[in-house]
Amino acid sequence: MELQGKVVVITGGAGGLGKITAELAIKAGAQVILSDFSVDQLNETAAKIGATPVAADVSKEQDIINLASAAVGKFDRIDVWINNAGIWMPHTPAEEMDLNKVRKMFDVNIFGTIYGSISAIKQMKHQGSGVIVNIISASALEGRPLSSGYCASKFAVSGFTKSIREELRQSGIKVIGIYPDKMKTGLFNENKPADYDSYLSPEYVANRIVVNLQNKVQMEELVVKSA
Numbered sequence: 717m718e719l720q721g722k723v724v725v726i727t728g729g730a731g732g733l734g735k736i737t738a739e740l741a742i743k744a745g746a747q748v749i750l751s752d753f754s755v756d757q758l759n760e761t762a763a764k765i766g767a768t769p770v771a772a773d774v775s776k777e778q779d780i781i782n783l784a785s786a787a788v789g790k791f792d793r794i795d796v797w798i799n800n801a802g803i804w805m806p807h808t809p810a811e812e813m814d815l816n817k818v819r820k821m822f823d824v825n826i827f828g829t830i831y832g833s834i835s836a837i838k839q840m841k842h843q844g845s846g847v848i849v850n851i852i853s854a855s856a857l858e859g860r861p862l863s864s865g866y867c868a869s870k871f872a873v874s875g876f877t878k879s880i881r882e883e884l885r886q887s888g889i890k891v892i893g894i895y896p897d898k899m900k901t902g903l904f905n906e907n908k909p910a911d912y913d914s915y916l917s918p919e920y921v922a923n924r925i926v927v928n929l930q931n932k933v934q935m936e937e938l939v940v941k942s943a
């Protein structure tokens with residue numbers, strides 16, 4: 717797909733993978749609506765890279781409805797919607813997890829993706845075309861000890877993604893699942909795991925996502941590990 721002139725919405729894009737994906741999409745000629753709930757950081761990033769900022773907390777359905785309306789209000793269409801916002805929790809044995817944190821993670825990781833996908837589907841059905849990209853994780857490919865809450869949230873995103881892909885098969889809407897291995901981003905905050913330095917660079921992952929979007933035949937399931 718040629719990205720020149722395409723309208724791309726990215727959630728959780730003030731930093732990390734979302735920000736770099738936005739930068740690459742803009743370099744390829746796309747109009748990017750960048751969203752995040754950290755308003756100051758969002759505005760700063762958007763101004764730096766030339767995106768249109770629209771603040772939204774993905775765990776709030778109305779924020780996402782408003783984000784889609786703002787994108788359509790400004791650009792008349794949405795060609796690509798990237799559900800990127802996500803949170804993680806430090807490694808913990810299952811029986812010691814703070815369940816409020818697990819619920820919050822489900823609100824952001826799975827409900828955020830569901831709300832974003834629904835808004836994108838409604839607009840893309842109206843257009844008869846579009847691409848939804850869900851940033852999942854290699855944590856949705858295997859069970860990982862001490863990461864059961866995060867893995868469960870990402871397995872849920874994977875199941876949702878595979879299901880809507882089949883549901884939308886005849887609609888002109890493509891649904892792509894991205895499964896990156898661990899990346900050096902702000903996801904871990906001050907709880908960086910010991911092997912953090914060996915993680916993938918988000919630039920490498922963002923490049924694989926954008927190149928996949930630009931390919932004539934896009935991969936529906938893209939697992940990104942180090943080359």
Ligand SMILES: NC(=O)c1ccc[n+]([C@@H]2O[C@H](COP(=O)([O-])OP(=O)(O)OC[C@H]3O[C@@H](n4cnc5c(N)ncnc54)[C@H](OP(=O)(O)O)[C@@H]3O)[C@@H](O)[C@H]2O)c1
Pocket residue numbers: 727728729730731732733734751752753754772773774775800801802803824851852853854895896897898899900901902903904918
């Ligand atoms: N890093 C990894 O190892 C890794 C591996 C595989 C998959 N992923 C996935 O990749 C995606 C991007 O993560 P990242 O690694 O780039 O992390 P990141 O640097 O923390 O970026 C995620 C962004 O989403 C924002 N965000 C958090 N909660 C939000 C909400 N409720 N509404 C809107 N924005 C919200 C964050 O804001 P704050 O910074 O203010 O929280 C941050 O700007 C996530 O879905 C993550 O699960 C990450």
